[in-house]
Amino acid sequence: QQKVQQSPESLSVPEGGMASLNCTSSDRNFQYFWWYRQHSGEGPKALMSIFSDGDKKEGRFTAHLNKASLHVSLHIRDSQPSDSALYFCAVSELSGSFNKLTFGAGTRLAVCP
């Protein structure tokens, strides 16, 4: 079983709408969460990180973390066509003296004009 589960696999929202993506870790060693975004033909790019319970807002993006359930969500307000991409949840664990980032399988977001 993958240590990082993302849902849904794909999502379509209208331009200006709200997109909500989910991620759950199955391992309590994974305490630190990241969201990365990958546009077609490019490498993934970090969107935001969250390590504490509650909400973290950066512009149109809001992440919410519940550490007790190891669940993190990403909400994109006022979605734009340029937000169409593959979104990865990534979790960090301490492996020995250095950390290792493990990625989920991704959620493909399509924002329709």
Next chain:
Amino acid sequence: ETAVFQTPNYHVTQVGNEVSFNCKQTLGHDTMYWYKQDSKKLLKIMFSYNNKQLIVNETVPRRFSPQSSDKAHLNLRIKSVEPEDSAVYLCASSPHNWGALNTLYFGAGTRLSVL
């Protein structure tokens, strides 16, 4: 411009050939990585280097060998490629190899097709 640069963008080869991919970062970071992204877009770490020293070596076939001449360069050589090696190989760098606040910066990737 500071970023992570990978060459080539795309490489087609036959089974059994040797290939090499190059990666350079101009961000001044200490740590570099190779990730493999398969046809389902799954991302898996292969290697990690910190200041030219190998620190992470996941379960990767022995035909894969990373090479680092300095902390800004990390190349990947594949001896005798197999069909399952067809994938996008992503190079990344990060300021350090420790700490939860360690953002990865990725290159655009090298797409390998093995015929």
